Amino acid sequence: xxxxxxxxxxxxxxxxxxxxxxxxxxxxxxxxxxxxxxxxxxxxxxxxxxxxxxxxxxxxxxxxxxxxxxxxxxxxxxxxxxxxxxxxxxxxxx
Numbered sequence: 001x002x003x004x005x006x007x008x009x010x011x012x013x014x015x016x017x018x019x020x021x022x023x024x025x026x027x028x029x030x031x032x033x034x035x036x037x038x039x040x041x042x043x044x045x046x047x048x049x050x051x052x053x054x055x056x057x058x059x060x061x062x063x064x065x066x067x068x069x070x071x072x073x074x075x076x077x078x079x080x081x082x083x084x085x086x087x088x089x090x091x092x093x094x
Contacts, residue, residue, distance in 0.1 A: 002037060009035040027051025039070070049076055 004012070013033040020031045027047040034041045046052040056074050064072045082091045 002039070004035055004040065006035075009033070009040065012040075023055065026055065028055070040068075041072075045079070052076065 020028060028044060028051070029047055030045040032043040034043065044052065046055075052074075061072055064070075080093055082089075084091060
């Protein structure tokens with residue numbers, strides 16, 4: 001897979017955005033769409049690991065593989081500190 005043209009990446013993101021907007025009720029706080037030479041992906045910020053695991057099921061993996069031709073890789077990280085330059089805050093654990 002290679003980097004998509006910007007317009008194609010934006011259009012695909014806009015098309016799928018309602019799915020992720022709806023996940024706000026299930027704990028998704030934010031999604032960043034990624035587009036690079038290694039392909040596409042996303043960074044997701046969930047309110048909890050349990051909320052994320054409820055979404056990333058084997059059925060989800062199968063749907064993504066069907067849609068994109070590759071099995072997705074999900075890696076979980078804890079996020080203890082956030083530097084937020086938009087608000088001028090450094091937040092620890094929330």
